[in-house]
Amino acid sequence: MRIVPVLLALGLAVGVLVVPSVGNAAVPPIDDGSVSLVAAPAFSGVLRAGQALQVTGTVTNSTGQDMDAGVASVYLPEIGLGSRDALSDWLDSDAGSAGVPLGTALGTTEIGELARGQVRTFTITIPAKALRLSGTATTAHPLAMRLASGDVEVDFARSAVVWLPDGTVPEVSVAVVTPLVAPSGGTGLIDAATLETLTAPGGLLDVQLQTALSHPVAIGVDPMIIASIRILGSSASQSALDWLALLASASNDVFPLGYADADPALAAQAGATLPLAPLAFPIDESLFPVTPEETPEPGVTPVPTPPPAVPTPETLLDWTYTIEGLAWPADSTVAPDDLAALANAGYSRLLLNSTQLEGTIGSSPNVTLLSPDETDAAAKSDTKLTATVSDDALSRLVRTAATALTDVEANAALAAISAQLAVTAYADRGTTLVATLGRDGSAAGPRIDDVLGTLESLPWVSVTSLGEALVLPAQAARLAPSAQPDDRVSTARSLLAAERDVTAFSSVADDPTLVTGPHRLALLGLFAESWAFDQAGWAAATTAYLEESRATLESVHIPDGSTVNFPLEKGNLPIAVRNELAFPVTVYVRVQPERAILDVLDSRVELKIEANSQARVQIPVQSIANGEVRTMVTLTSSNGTRISTPTVVDLNVQAGWETTATVVLVIVVIGLFGAGIWRTVHRRRKVLRAAHEPDGAPEATGEDES
Structure with a gap:
């Protein structure tokens, strides 16, 4: 049966390619499909004299049908890869064999039928006597594995091995930089529960820090983590406090990232004034209680205990760093026009990816950056920024190996790392390379410890510190055109x-x-x-x-209302203002009628409103004429900034109504008062007449008797 193979590449370490007939290798025709082969040598690709070559492969059948039995073959050409370009051509090429003659297969193994969705791992061991590698220099050689089923080549994987002669000495230096960052968030602080999880044994921050302290790597620390722990005061978990103490004990080179690991290149290109930094922190003073003084024993002089200091924004962020003024933007995102903004922000050095530079650099990773308007290297003395350049190819391989999901994928990436460094040692002796772990999770990848351990164990590699790399000479260089998306x-x-x-x-x-x-x-x-x-x-x-x-x-606004009646000739117009913030505010209220039938006697009235409450301000006004008028009510702050959207209030003004009402009221009062007086006088007269008449006399009726 025929299978349709898919060409699947594994980072830079394992490639896939259609290989024509080369040397004694018979190459069957290739078809399309989705069966993938991954292959990697053991021992990170390092091969010593008298040592057998062990190659592990993994075949994955992701097609919708079963795969017929096949054969896996291993090739190890004697030709050396004498430069990084030659190595890259071999590992990355997807057309032909990149000019490398494969020769005869050194070992084969039968691969049985593979059901759809099935994965099979196998190992081919080639005795040392079958290998034809020799020489006194550390050299990298191409390694290939071909999977064929019948007359169809299913897949082709490529890797590399490093021939390691006796007496090899370090000829290339490597400095590794790792970020110490928390997962992305939108608040700029990490809450107590999350910090406890992250700093507990096995937590993300714990893994990052423990790994970094176990190796001579430089650590870029997000100051947000430090501030988030300190601001918790007495509520901070013990794991967070222990983590902070462990960081303080580090002997590694340590430098600060931007707060919250904010990308300075993104901020510069968006038009921000650099550096972007915190303005204030929500400090809860109750989390820093004063410890009650203990009653001293008789005859013992008490020792005063200073109260815990309530932190300030400065003390929250204060830390002793070994490297200052270093900015680490995201890979391949710094534009030439960003240099002035970064220099003005106080940065003296950038950590850049090598893809950011035009041309190549020498044995030192340091360059003096030419500004866009500088035309020659002679102008470099006026440039404010230096860059330390991380090697892109090496960094990508380190990250791939650190996050590999399988042993074969990890070994393939480690073999490519070994080959990269061996080629550099062979062709560019004395070079110092910088490799960076990314914010992609590789700093806490499942295999990061193995990757760093491998770098430190390679006999032709000397692991150095970032601080030592920074003092190496710098050559002039120019940024390649690049920018954020x-x-x-x-x-x-x-x-x-x-x-x-x-x-x-x-x-x-x-x-x-x-x-x-x-x-x-x-x-x-x-x-x-x-x-x-x-x-x-x-x-x-x-x-x-x-x-x-x-x-x-x-959050500070005038509630919606309806038509307001104003029946006074002169008085106060009440305006309600709502404050939905959790703290007091002060606003200035301005009333502007559209028609001159209402005169505003005070155009700017201050109103203080408590948190989460509503208050009324009294605006003194005077009626000029009757009628309805649309009135614009505007809120401003003390400096004249408009607050919220202006509100239109419909006023029904009835000029003089209070005068008429007053006259009527006075008349009514006078009438009632006069009527009361008349009734009182009349009643007293009746009482007096009755008192002067004899008993039994008929009561006067006011009529004559006949």
């Missing part, structure tokens, strides 16, 4: 615009940092580099930020 920059601009609106609005608060502080922390969290690996999550988080910003801008 357009949609990412556009979204970042929207976030910055929303923050500007909220900052202007914050003048309404008695303490503006109660508004601006949380919004800046959330903004920094949304600029985190790790969001690049979670686009859907970033879209949801940025949408939530924009909605919250709009809600903040509408």
Whole structure:
């Protein structure tokens, strides 16, 4: 039966290719399909004299049908890969054999039928006497494995081995940099429960830190983690406190990332003023209680215990770093026009990916960056920024190996790492390379410890510190055109615009940092580099930020109302204002009638409103004429910033009504008062007449008797 093979590549370590007849190898025709082969040598691809070659392969049948039995063959050409370009051509090529003669297969094994969806792993061992490698220099050689079923080549995998002669000495140096970051968030602080989980044994932050401390790697620390633990005071978990103490004990090179690992290149291209930093923190003083003094024993002088200091924004972020002024933007995202903004922000050095530079660099990883308007290297003395360049190919292989899901995939990546460094040692002796782990999870990958251990164990490699690499000489270089994706920059601009609106609005608060502080922390969290690996999550988080910003801008407003009757010639017009914030605000109310039938006697009246409450302000006005008038009511802050959308109130003005009402009321009062007096006088006269008449006399009726 025929299978339709799919060409599947494994990073840079394992490629797939249609191989024509070369040397003594008979090459069957190839067909299309989805059966994949992965192959890798043992011992990270290192082969010593007298040592057998062991190659492990994995075949995966992801087609919809069974695969016939086949044969896997291993080839190890004697030709050496003398340069990094030659190695890359071999590992990355998907057309032909990249000019490498494969020769005769050194070993084969039968692969039985493979059911659809089935995965099979096998190992081919080639005795040392069958290998024809020799020489006194450490060299890399191509390694190939072919899987054929009948007359059809199913798949072809490529890797490399390193010939290691006796007496090999270190000829290439490697410095590794790892980030110490928490998962992406939209608040700019990590809550207590999450911190406890992350710092507990086996938690993400615990794994990252424990791994870093076990190896001589440089650590880029997100200051947000430090601040998030310190701000918890007495509520911080013991695991978080222990983690912070462990970080403080590190002997590694340590430098700060941007707060919340905010990407400075994204901020620069979005138009932010750098550096983006926290403005304030929500510090709860009750989490820093004063410990009651103990009653001293008789005759013992008490030792005063200073109360725990309530932290400030400065003390929350304070840390002793061994490297300062280093910015680490996302790979391949810095534009030439960003250099001035980054330099003005106080950065003196960038950690850049090698794909960012035009041309190649020498044995040192350091370059002096030419600004866009500099035309020659002679102008480099005026450049403010230096860059330390991480090797892109090596960094990608390290990340691939650290996150590999299977042993074969990990070994294939490790073999490619060994070959990369062997070729560098052979062709560019004395070179120092920098490799970086990414924000893609590789810093806590399941195999990161093995990867770093392999780097440290390669005899031709000397692991060095980042600090030692930074002092190496620098040559002039220019950035290649590059930038953040357009949609990412556009979204970042929207976030910055929303923050500007909220900052202007914050003048309404008695303490503006109660508004601006949380919004800046959330903004920094949304600029985190790790969001690049979670686009859907970033879209949801940025949408939530924009909605919250709009809600903040509408939190102080005039409630909707109906027509208001104003029957006074002169008096106060009541206006209600609602404050939905959790803290007091002060607004200034302005009333502007559209027609001159109402005269506003005070055009700017102050009103203080407590948290989550409503208050009324009395605007002094005077009626000029009768009629209805649309009146615009505007709220502003103390500096004149407009707060919320102006509200239109319909007023029904009845000028002079209070005068008429007063006259009528006076007449009614006088009438009632006069009637009361008349009745009182009349009653007293009747009483007096009755008192002067004799007993039994007939009561006067007012009529004559006949």
